[in-house]
Amino acid sequence: MSAPTEPDIVERKGLSPRQRAQRSRWIQYAILIVLVLLAAFTADWGQIVDVFFKPEFIKASFEDGLLQALVKTLEYTAGAFVIGLVGGTVLALMRLSSVGPYRWLATAYIEFFRGLPAIVVFIAFSLLPLAFEGLTIPWDPYGVVWLALGIVASAYMAEVIRAGIQAVPKGQLEAARSLGMPAGLATRKIVLPQAFRIVLPPLTNDLILLVKDSSLVFIIGVSADAYELTGFGRDLANTYSNLTPLVTAGFCYLIITLPLGLLVRRLEAKAARAY
Amino acid sequence: MALVEIKNLHKSFGSNHVLRGIDFTVEQGEVVCVIGPSGSGKSTLLRCINLLERPQEGQVIVRGEDITDRDCHLDAARQQIGMVFQQFNLFPHLTVLQNCTVAQTTVLKRKSSEAARVARANLDRVGLNEKVTAYPAQLSGGQQQRVAIARALSMDPALMLFDEPTSALDPELVGEVLTVMRKLALDGMTMLVVTHEMAFAREVADRVVFMDAGVIVEQGPPAELIGNPAHERTRTFLRRVLDPTHVEPTG
Numbered sequence: 001m002s003a004p005t006e007p008d009i010v011e012r013k014g015l016s017p018r019q020r021a022q023r024s025r026w027i028q029y030a031i032l033i034v035l036v037l038l039a040a041f042t043a044d045w046g047q048i049v050d051v052f053f054k055p056e057f058i059k060a061s062f063e064d065g066l067l068q069a070l071v072k073t074l075e076y077t078a079g080a081f082v083i084g085l086v087g088g089t090v091l092a093l094m095r096l097s098s099v100g101p102y103r104w105l106a107t108a109y110i111e112f113f114r115g116l117p118a119i120v121v122f123i124a125f126s127l128l129p130l131a132f133e134g135l136t137i138p139w140d141p142y143g144v145v146w147l148a149l150g151i152v153a154s155a156y157m158a159e160v161i162r163a164g165i166q167a168v169p170k171g172q173l174e175a176a177r178s179l180g181m182p183a184g185l186a187t188r189k190i191v192l193p194q195a196f197r198i199v200l201p202p203l204t205n206d207l208i209l210l211v212k213d214s215s216l217v218f219i220i221g222v223s224a225d226a227y228e229l230t231g232f233g234r235d236l237a238n239t240y241s242n243l244t245p246l247v248t249a250g251f252c253y254l255i256i257t258l259p260l261g262l263l264v265r266r267l268e269a270k271a272a273r274a275y
Numbered sequence: 276m277a278l279v280e281i282k283n284l285h286k287s288f289g290s291n292h293v294l295r296g297i298d299f300t301v302e303q304g305e306v307v308c309v310i311g312p313s314g315s316g317k318s319t320l321l322r323c324i325n326l327l328e329r330p331q332e333g334q335v336i337v338r339g340e341d342i343t344d345r346d347c348h349l350d351a352a353r354q355q356i357g358m359v360f361q362q363f364n365l366f367p368h369l370t371v372l373q374n375c376t377v378a379q380t381t382v383l384k385r386k387s388s389e390a391a392r393v394a395r396a397n398l399d400r401v402g403l404n405e406k407v408t409a410y411p412a413q414l415s416g417g418q419q420q421r422v423a424i425a426r427a428l429s430m431d432p433a434l435m436l437f438d439e440p441t442s443a444l445d446p447e448l449v450g451e452v453l454t455v456m457r458k459l460a461l462d463g464m465t466m467l468v469v470t471h472e473m474a475f476a477r478e479v480a481d482r483v484v485f486m487d488a489g490v491i492v493e494q495g496p497p498a499e500l501i502g503n504p505a506h507e508r509t510r511t512f513l514r515r516v517l518d519p520t521h522v523e524p525t526g
Contacts, residue, residue, distance in 0.1 A: 174327050175364035175423075179378035179430055180354035189377055193368050 050242075057244035061236060064245075068225075069232035070252050076145045076214045076228055077256075081207055083150025088157030093187065095162050106158065113155035122148050122219040141222040148220060153210050160206060164199035165191060201268045208260050211253060229253060276339060278303045278434055278465055279324060284333035286319055293319045294330065295489035301434070301467055306460045308476035308497070309469045311486035312512055317469040318361075320486070321438050324467070325356045338433065354382060357427030361439040363419045365411040371398065371422050372407040375429045383430065390429075397425040401455045417448030421455055428459075435459065437468040473516055477501050485509045 015023070094106035113121065125148040129135055137143040168191050176186035196203075218231035227235060233249030277300040286294040293316045301307055309317045322328040324335055326342055326349055334343050342352045366374050375394035379385045385393070398404050401421035411419055420440055427435060437456065441449040453475050460466055460479050470476060476483050477497045484494040487508050493500060504510050514521060 169362075169364075171360060171362055171364035172366065175358075175360060175366070176378070177350075178325055178327065178353055178356070178358040179426070180350050180382045181378055182350050182382075185381055189381060190366055194366075197368065 052243055052247045054242055054244045057236075057240055057242050058248050060240070061233075061245045061248045064232075064236060066229075066232065066245075066248065066252065069227055069229045069249065070255070072226065072232075073211065073214050073228040073252075074256065075142065076149060076217060077207070077211050079142060079146035080149030080153050080210055080214070083146055084153025084157045084206070084210065085203075087150060087154030088161050089192070091154060091158035092162040092165055095158065096165060110155045110158050113152055114159070116152075118149075118152045118213050119216050119219060121152055122216050126220045141220075141226040144220055145214075145217045145222070149210065149213060149217065152213065153206065156209070157203065157206050160199050160202045161195065163202075164195035167198050168194045198271070201264050201271060204260060204264045204267060208257050208264075211256050211260070215253075277301060277336075278305075278338060279467070280334075280336040281320075281324070282334045282336070284320070284323060284330050284335065286316075286323060286328060286330045293489055294323070297333070297489075297491060299484065299491060299494075301465060303433075304463050304465055305481050306464075306466045306479055307468070307482045307484060308480040309467065309484045309486060310471070310473070310476060310512070310516075311492075315486045316489045317486050318438050321358075321436050321467065321469050324434075324436060325353050325358055327358075350382070354430050355433045357430060357432035357435040359420070359423050359427055359435065359437045359440045361442050363411070363416070363423045363443070365419055365423055365426070367411050369410075370407065371403065371409050371411070371414070374411070374422060375426045378426075379429055393431075394425070394429050397428040398422070400428065400458070401425045402451075415448060416444045417451045420444065420452045424452075424455055424459070434465045434467065437466065437470070439469050439471065441470070441472060471516065473501060473513075485512065487512070 091106045091110060094102040095110070097103055097106075125144060128137075137147060139146075172190055172194065173186055176190040177183070181189070214228055215230035217228060218234065222231070224235065229249040229252050230246070233246035236245035237243050279301040281297055281299045284294050284297040285292070295316075297316075297320060299320075309320065311317050319328055323330050324337070326335070330343060334341050336342070337352055337355065340347060340352060342349060366377065369377060372391060372394055375397060376387065376390040379390035379393060380387055383390075395404060395407065398407060401424050403418060403421055403425065406414065406418065406422070411422065414422065424435075424440075440456070441452050444452065449472070453472060456466070456468070456475070457479050468476075468480070480497050482494060483497045483500040485492045485500060485504070485506075485508075492506050492508050493504065500509065501513060504513060
């Protein structure tokens with residue numbers, strides 16, 4: 001054994017990693033501020049206000065029934081969400097079924113409607129009465145809107161719910177079955193309640209997407225008093241030859257989606273502390 | 276008639292032949308402990324008795340009914356077989372009381388007041404009557420396992436299966452669970468216990484079964500099997516379990 005030697009003191013030059021990161025961040029902030037100021041000074045504000053934010057047209061939007069359109073958007077979304085939730089749960093269970101044809105059907109449905117742009121589904125819906133003469137969907141216009149939106153939503157939600165079901169530990173189903181619960185009962189009472197708790201945050205995200213998808217229902221061809229926000233905004237923008245009503249309607253989506261976004265963050269925080 | 280009769284049971288997972296011909300009976304009121312090295316098929320045997328695993332070959336006859344028959348009313352048969360899992364598997368979204376009543380009200384169609392009465396009686400039996408409104412996550416491991424026992428008992432089973440009920444517990448919590456199980460045995464419950472707790476097997480079991488590599492090597496009263504095993508494999512296993520720090524002489 002030799003005597004312990006003095007360790008060499010290492011000399012480092014230049015900035016520490018922390019100082020370097022700090023400097024790089026200041027440069028990023030500076031670039032951002034410069035860009036914002038540049039945009040603000042070069043923009044023709046008078047023109048912007050004239051085209052997008054003309055006060056008289058904002059006022060006119062409210063007078064012509066903006067709030068009614070907002071309520072319609074909420075109604076269309078809520079109904080479609082219920083259909084999507086029920087349909088998505090059924091599809092998820094079919095996808096996980098041990099029965100082959102159930103699995104194939106669900107997979108085909110999900111892949112088809114998830115891959116297709118929603119607008120194509122809506123155009124197809126508007127053509128349905130041509131394909132099936134005399135076909136009427138009840139609760140006009142709600143029935144057709146809910147169905148069209150719900151068909152697309154259920155395909156998205158099925159995959160989320162399936163992931164939730166698979167995230168429930170296998171032992172839960174085994175415990176339920178060992179108590180004599182039939183498979184369906186065990187799924188309903190034990191597995192699904194836990195699965196939905198797990199997928200609440202991503203499901204709320206799907207709800208936000210659905211709010212925006214509802215902007216496509218004017219394609220189905222509903223009457224003017226059934227317009228939701230985007231349909232209403234477009235219609236009015238055409239009437240006034242000014243985009244302000246559409247922009248106003250657009251901002252109304254934020255009234256719906258911002259609280260939902262907040263809700264997602266709350267739910268995620270709650271899920272992190274689960275049980 | 277034996278309560279459970281197992282005939283020539285075979286179970287494979289893919290190419291892994293886990294059970295290689297098990298013949299074995301459990302009589303009414305008997306407490307049987309199954310011991311053996313890990314991977315010997317003990318848990319699989321237990322899980323085949325209520326058909327959580329479907330055996331490829333052989334029969335499991337519970338109270339005269341062949342539950343491996345594809346047309347048997349499996350859910351009805353399972354009501355008579357309580358099972359306690361290594362990981363407890365309590366339902367985390369339900370309270371302790373609801374854990375014990377959910378199957379009673381839905382499967383046995385008991386009124387909720389009746390189900391709650393039965394559940395409370397069984398929670399009393401495991402010493403947890405003051406925890407009825409708690410959720411599983413608020414309980415210690417030992418308490419959770421006792422709730423799991425009460426949940427199984429609430430279905431009035433004729434047979435209780437325990438799959439290593441103390442293996443997931445902190446050492447200081449093992450005793451409370453074993454005490455409950457011992458009480459259950461004294462009350463005359465028929466029990467089949469897969470365990471590594473040799474002291475429990477020695478004191479509580481009527482019969483100990485030693486399994487290795489998918490077969491029953493030997494079985495008998497605990498004093499005989501643990502005290503004076505006939506087979507070398509049993510002796511090697513017991514030496515390792517009872518004296519883990521013992522080093523085998525080489526050569």
